[in-house]
Amino acid sequence: MAKIIVVTSGKGGVGKTTSAAAIATGLALRGNKTVVIDFDVGLRNLDLIMGCERRVVYDLVNVIQGDAGLNQAMIRDKRVENLHILPASQTRDKDALTSEGVEKILDALTEDFDFIICDSPAGIERGAQLAMYFADEAVVVTNPEVSSVRDSDRILGLLSSKTRRAEQNRDPVKEHLLITRYNPSRVDGGDMLNLDDICEILAIDLIGLIPESEAVLRASNQGIPVTHDQKSDAGQAYTDTVSRLLGETVPLRFHEYQKKGLLSRVFGGGRR
Ligand SMILES: Nc1ncnc2c1ncn2[C@@H]1O[C@H](COP(=O)(O)OP(=O)(O)O)[C@@H](O)[C@H]1O
Ligand SMILES: [Mg+2]
Numbered sequence: 001m002a003k004i005i006v007v008t009s010g011k012g013g014v015g016k017t018t019s020a021a022a023i024a025t026g027l028a029l030r031g032n033k034t035v036v037i038d039f040d041v042g043l044r045n046l047d048l049i050m051g052c053e054r055r056v057v058y059d060l061v062n063v064i065q066g067d068a069g070l071n072q073a074m075i076r077d078k079r080v081e082n083l084h085i086l087p088a089s090q091t092r093d094k095d096a097l098t099s100e101g102v103e104k105i106l107d108a109l110t111e112d113f114d115f116i117i118c119d120s121p122a123g124i125e126r127g128a129q130l131a132m133y134f135a136d137e138a139v140v141v142t143n144p145e146v147s148s149v150r151d152s153d154r155i156l157g158l159l160s161s162k163t164r165r166a167e168q169n170r171d172p173v174k175e176h177l178l179i180t181r182y183n184p185s186r187v188d189g190g191d192m193l194n195l196d197d198i199c200e201i202l203a204i205d206l207i208g209l210i211p212e213s214e215a216v217l218r219a220s221n222q223g224i225p226v227t228h229d230q231k232s233d234a235g236q237a238y239t240d241t242v243s244r245l246l247g248e249t250v251p252l253r254f255h256e257y258q259k260k261g262l263l264s265r266v267f268g269g270g271r272r
Pocket of ligand 2: 016017018040045120
């Protein structure tokens with residue numbers, strides 16, 4: 001039985017797709033059979049981040065509408081064994097995604113896979129609710145800004161009321177906080193909320209902290225999830241996050257502002 005994990009946030013542009021791609025890659029690199037599904041009908045950018053956009057023939061909506069089988073639509077990752085991508089459709093018809101259709105797909109995948117990662121669209125409307133509805137766990141992606149924290153709080157409300165687990169009175173969806181685009185120097189300067197404040201407001205388990213990093217932009221331009229860039233701070237932070245998702249205890253990194261010492265200022269180096 002696969003574990004279904006939704007990557008969600010409420011607010012757009014906080015790093016959901018980046019995180020879904022990086023986490024799915026990390027889980028597969030650790031030997032877990034993983035599929036990552038793009039629920040962002042109309043936008044479709046998971047395939048770009050995963051670097052497989054030219055290989056998309058069929059998509060999620062084609063499978064739901066019976067125009068293609070799951071195996072025709074799923075794309076095998078070219079770098080990591082055990083990793084598959086189910087792309088979103090570019091249709092404008094957001095109603096093409098039905099609850100019955102999504103359930104059927106997840107039921108079919110759950111036998112074969114260890115993890116199903118659902119990349120949610122922004123907002124709290126239908127698309128986002130469908131992405132979270134069947135989840136066992138949720139990674140709530142939050143930036144250190146008031147508006148992002150507020151939207152994440154709203155999503156926590158939905159997770160505890162509008163999911164299958166909530167409706168069936170089962171154990172609640174396990175909620176994890178993933179803080180992304182964290183910039184310790186701006187936090188120190190008072191421009192951004194700090195780690196402790198975010199954790200206190202949202203009051204859920206912190207699964208990871210991803211620093212603001214040029215490596216993320218580089219990775220998305222190349223279509224290679226940043227987890228592959230283990231020299232980068234963001235790549236290492238996602239690897240730590242995956243370890244915690246797998247139940248390991250890993251100390252938090254990249255949350256403190258490190259003033260550069262004279263030597264590193266003269267000779268360069270330090271974190272990228
Ligand atoms: N840790 C990070 N450091 C720097 N830029 C990031 C980071 N995470 C995400 N981004 C950038 O933020 C933008 C939105 O990311 P994306 O993953 O598409 O967000 P969402 O799926 O929530 O809309 C992208 O341009 C992405 O490259
Ligand atoms: Mg996205």
